[in-house]
Amino acid sequence: xxxxxxxxxxxxxxxxxxxxxxxxxxxxxxxxxxxxxxxxxxxxxxxxxxxxxxxxxxxxxxxxxxxxxxxxxxxxxxxxxxxxxxxxxxxxxxxxxxxxxxxxxxxxxxxxxxxxxxxxxxxxxxxxxxxxxxxxxxxxxxxxxxxxxxxxxxxxxxxxxxxxxxxxxxxxxxxxxxxxxxxxxxxxxxxxxxxxxxxxxxxxxxxxxxxxxxxxxxxxxxxxxxxxxxxxxxxxxxxxxxxxxxxxxxxxxxxxxxxxxxxxxxxxxxxxxxxxxxxxxxxxxxxxxxxxxxxxxxxxxxxxxxxxxxxxxxxxxxxxxxxxxxxxxxxxxxxxxxxxxxxxxxxxxxxxxxxxxxxxxxxxxxxxxxxxxxxxxxxxxxxxxxxxxxxxxxxxxxxxxxxxxxxxxxxxxxxxxxxxxxxxxxxxxxxxxxxxxxxxxxxxxxxxxxxxxxxxxxxxxxxxxxxxxxxxxxxxxxxxxxxxxxxxxxxxxxxxxxxxxxxxxxxxxxxxxxxxxxxxxxxxxxxxxxxxxxxxxxxxxxxxxxxxxxxxxxxxxxxxxxxxxxxxxxxxxxxxxxxxxxxxxxxxxxxxxxxxxxxxxxxxxxxxxxxxxxxxxxxxxxxxxxxxxxxxxxxxxxxxxxxxxxxxxxxxxxxxxxxxxxxxxxxxxxxxxxxxxxxxxxxxxxxxxxxxxxxxxxxxxxxxxxxxxxxxxxxxxxxxxxxxxxxxxxxxxxxxxxxxxxx
Ligand code: DGJ
Numbered sequence: 001x002x003x004x005x006x007x008x009x010x011x012x013x014x015x016x017x018x019x020x021x022x023x024x025x026x027x028x029x030x031x032x033x034x035x036x037x038x039x040x041x042x043x044x045x046x047x048x049x050x051x052x053x054x055x056x057x058x059x060x061x062x063x064x065x066x067x068x069x070x071x072x073x074x075x076x077x078x079x080x081x082x083x084x085x086x087x088x089x090x091x092x093x094x095x096x097x098x099x100x101x102x103x104x105x106x107x108x109x110x111x112x113x114x115x116x117x118x119x120x121x122x123x124x125x126x127x128x129x130x131x132x133x134x135x136x137x138x139x140x141x142x143x144x145x146x147x148x149x150x151x152x153x154x155x156x157x158x159x160x161x162x163x164x165x166x167x168x169x170x171x172x173x174x175x176x177x178x179x180x181x182x183x184x185x186x187x188x189x190x191x192x193x194x195x196x197x198x199x200x201x202x203x204x205x206x207x208x209x210x211x212x213x214x215x216x217x218x219x220x221x222x223x224x225x226x227x228x229x230x231x232x233x234x235x236x237x238x239x240x241x242x243x244x245x246x247x248x249x250x251x252x253x254x255x256x257x258x259x260x261x262x263x264x265x266x267x268x269x270x271x272x273x274x275x276x277x278x279x280x281x282x283x284x285x286x287x288x289x290x291x292x293x294x295x296x297x298x299x300x301x302x303x304x305x306x307x308x309x310x311x312x313x314x315x316x317x318x319x320x321x322x323x324x325x326x327x328x329x330x331x332x333x334x335x336x337x338x339x340x341x342x343x344x345x346x347x348x349x350x351x352x353x354x355x356x357x358x359x360x361x362x363x364x365x366x367x368x369x370x371x372x373x374x375x376x377x378x379x380x381x382x383x384x385x386x387x388x389x390x391x392x393x394x395x396x397x398x399x400x401x402x403x404x405x406x407x408x409x410x411x412x413x414x415x416x417x418x419x420x421x422x423x424x425x426x427x428x429x430x431x432x433x434x435x436x437x438x439x440x441x442x443x444x445x446x447x448x449x450x451x452x453x454x455x456x457x458x459x460x461x462x463x464x465x466x467x468x469x470x471x472x473x474x475x476x477x478x479x480x481x482x483x484x485x486x487x488x489x490x491x492x493x494x495x496x497x498x499x500x501x502x503x504x505x506x507x508x509x510x511x512x513x514x515x516x517x518x519x520x521x522x523x524x525x526x527x528x529x530x531x532x533x534x535x536x537x538x539x540x541x542x543x544x545x546x547x548x549x550x551x552x553x554x555x556x557x558x559x560x561x562x563x564x565x566x567x568x569x570x571x572x573x574x575x576x577x578x579x580x581x582x583x584x585x586x587x588x589x590x591x592x593x594x595x596x597x598x599x600x601x602x603x604x605x606x607x608x609x610x611x612x613x614x615x616x617x618x619x620x621x622x623x624x625x626x627x628x629x630x631x632x633x634x635x636x637x638x639x640x641x642x643x644x645x646x647x648x649x650x651x652x653x654x655x656x657x658x659x660x661x662x663x664x665x666x667x668x669x670x671x672x673x674x675x676x677x678x679x680x681x682x683x684x685x686x687x688x689x690x691x692x693x694x695x696x697x698x699x700x701x702x703x704x705x706x707x708x709x710x711x712x713x714x715x716x717x718x719x720x721x722x723x724x725x726x727x728x729x730x731x732x733x734x735x736x737x738x739x740x741x742x743x
Pocket of ligand 1: 368481527528529530548549
C-alpha cells in the first residue's frame with residue numbers, strides 16, 4: 001500500500017512513484033501538522049523537526065500561556081478559523097449564536113485501497129491497484145463539528161487528491177461560510193506563482209509572478225462562464241523552467257466559483273488554499289448533515305513545468321475522463337456556426353454536408369438557431385423543439401439525409417438558459433434566477449435558469465431527451481453563454497439563498513450525468529462562450545471542450561498553450577476557420593490553421609460550399625494527416641519547446657508516443673525577420689540512444705509525409721537540437737515527424 005501510518009511516530013506517509021507527502025498528529029488536542037511534500041522519501045527519521053515542535057507550546061503542550069502566538073505559525077494540514085491562526089482559513093463555521101470558531105483534533109483514521117466517490121461531484125477515480133486513500137477524522141469537541149480530511153495517492157502518476165467532508169454532529173444548526181478543499185503549508189522557497197487569465201476570445205494566457213509577503217489570489221465569481229481566471233494555481237521555484245526546478249500544481253475539479261490563494265506569512269512560510277469561493281457562499285447544516293467539498297488534484301514535479309503538465313494530462317486521461325470516445329479518434333466535424341451563424345435552412349445545411357463529405361469530413365454539427373423562434377440571439381432559449389420554418393421536414397429528415405451521406409450528426413443546446421421572449425419563460429418566469437422585486441440583468445438577452453430546482457432540471461432534460469430521441473444524433477455541444485448574476489432562487493428559504501451558486505453547479509452535474517446515462521454513446525462537447533468553463537469538472541462529463549471562440553491560428557497558439565498547461569490535447573476543441581478571421585481579422589495560411597487545429601480535436605468551422613481550388617486540394621490532405629497522426633497527439637506526451645506567448649517570434653511544441661519511438665514537432669513562425677539563419681530547437685523526451693528518421697509533413701504537396709533523408713541521434717536532437725529552415729513569410733507553420741529506426 002502506498003499510504004502508511006507509523007503508530008509510534010504518529011506519522012502519515014503518502015507515496016506516489018516519485019513523491020511523498022507526510023503529516024503527523026501532535027499536541028494534546030491532536031493537531032494535524034503538515035511536515036513534507038516533495039521528492040520521495042525512504043526514511044522519515046528526524047522529520048518531526050520540520051514542525052519546530054520544541055519551540056511551539058501548542059504542540060509541545062507546554063507554556064500554554066502563550067499558545068496564541070504559536071498557532072499563527074504552525075504548519076497545519078487544514079487551517080481553521082477564529083482561534084488565532086491569522087493566515088487564510090480553510091473553513092468557517094458559524095453557530096446559531098453567530099460565533100465563528102473551529103478547533104479540530106484527531107479522532108481516528110482509515111486507510112483503504114481505491115477511492116470513495118464524492119456524492120454529486122465529479123472526481124478522479126481508480127482501481128484498488130491504482131489508488132489508495134486515507135481519511136482522517138477530526139472533531140471540535142466544543143461545537144461538535146467533524147471534519148473528514150480525504151487524501152488519495154495514485155500509484156501510476158505523481159498525483160495526490162484532497163477533499164473534505166464537514167459533518168455537523170453538534171446540537172443546533174450551523175452555517176458553513178467557507179469550506180476549502182485544500183490547505184497546504186510549506187516553507188517559502190522563494191516561489192513564483194503561475195495562474196491563467198484572459199477574456200472572451202483570449203482565454204488562458206499564462207501569467208507568472210513572484211510571490212512576495214502577503215497574499216496573491218486568483219478567483220472566479222461568475223458562477224461559470226469565466227474567461228478571466230481559472231481554477232488552477234502553480235507555485236514554483238524562481239529558477240524553475242520547462243525541464244528543471246520545483247513545481248507544485250493545484251487544479252480544482254469544479255465548475256463554479258473558486259478561490260486559489262498563495263500567502264507568504266510574516267515568518268516567510270507559504271500557505272496555499274483552494275476551494276469554493278467563500279463570497280456569497282453559506283450552507284446551512286442541521287444536526288447530522290454533511291457537506292462535501294469538491295476535489296483538488298495536486299502534483300509535485302522536481303523536473304520543471306513540463307513534467308507538471310504531463311502529470312495532469314496523465315491523471316486526467318486515465319483517472320477523470322470517462323467517455324467511450326476518450327481513446328478513439330473523434331470524427332472530423334464541420335460546425336456551421338462561423339459558416340452561417342443564424343442564417344440557414346435545411347437546404348443550406350445539406351449542401352454544406354455534401355461538400356464537406358466529399359472532402360472527407362465525417363460529422364456535421366448544427367449549432368445555435370435550429371429551435372423555437374430562434375432567428376437571432378434575442379429569443380427562444382428554453383424552447384427546445386425544432387423550428388420547422390427553418391428546417392423543413394424537421395430533424396428526422398435532415399439527420400437521415402446526412403446519415404445517408406455517410407456522416408454523423410451533432411446538435412447544439414444551451415440547456416441552462418432561458419430568454420424572456422420564450423414560451424418557457426412566459427409559462428414559468430420564476431424558473432429564472434432573479435432577486436424578487438428586481439428586474440434581472442440580461443446578458444445576450446437571456447436569463448439563467450434556476451437549475452438548483454429539480455422540477456426545472458427535469459423539464460429541460462425532458463425536452464432535450466425528446467429531441468435527441470427523435471433522430472440519430474450522436475454528438476451534443478452543450479453551451480453556456482452568460483455568467484450568473486442577480487442571485488436569487490424562488491425555491492430556497494432566506495437562510496439558504498447562499499447555497500444557490502453551489503446548488504446550481506450540483507444541478508448542472510446532475511443534468512450532464514442524466515444525459516450520459518440516457519445516451520451512453522453520445523459524444524459530448526462542453527462549451528461556454530468558447531472556453532469560459534473549460535475545467536476538470538466538465539471534463540469528467542465530456543472528453544472535449546470548445547477551447548475558444550477565437551479560431552485565429554496565431555491567437556490559438558497562446559490559448560492552446562495555456563489550456564494544455566493542464567489539459568490533454570485530446571480535450572481541446574480546435575477548428576479550422578476562414579480568413580480573414582472573424583474575431584481578429586488576421587489572414588493566415590490554411591496549412592498553419594490546419595496544423596494548429598491538429599493539436600486539438602480537429603474539425604472545420606466554415607462554409608465548405610464556398611471553397612476554392614486551394615481548399616479543395618488541401619483539406620483532404622489535412623484530414624489524412626489527422627488520421628495518420630491523431631493517435632500520437634491524443635495519447636502521447638506533450639512537451640513545450642518554445643512559447644510564442646513568451647518570445648513573440650515563434651512557437652514550438654512536441655508530442656512523443658509513450659514508447660518514445662515516434663514524435664511530432666510543430667513549429668510556427670509568427671513574424672519572419674530579414675537575414676536570419678535557420679533556427680535550432682532542442683527536442684525533449686526521446687531516447688538518447690536511439691536513431692530517428694526525420695520526415696517533413698506537408699499538405700502543400702501530394703506526398704504528404706516526405707523523408708528528409710536525415711537520420712538523427714536522440715542525444716543530438718535533445719542536447720544539440722534540430723535545425724529548422726526559416727519559412728518565407730509570416731504565420732507559416734512546419735510539421736516534422738520523427739520515427740525511430742532500427743536499421
Ligand atoms: C458560443 C459558442 O462558443 C459558439 O461556438 C457558438 O456555439 C455560439 N455560442 C452560439 O450561440
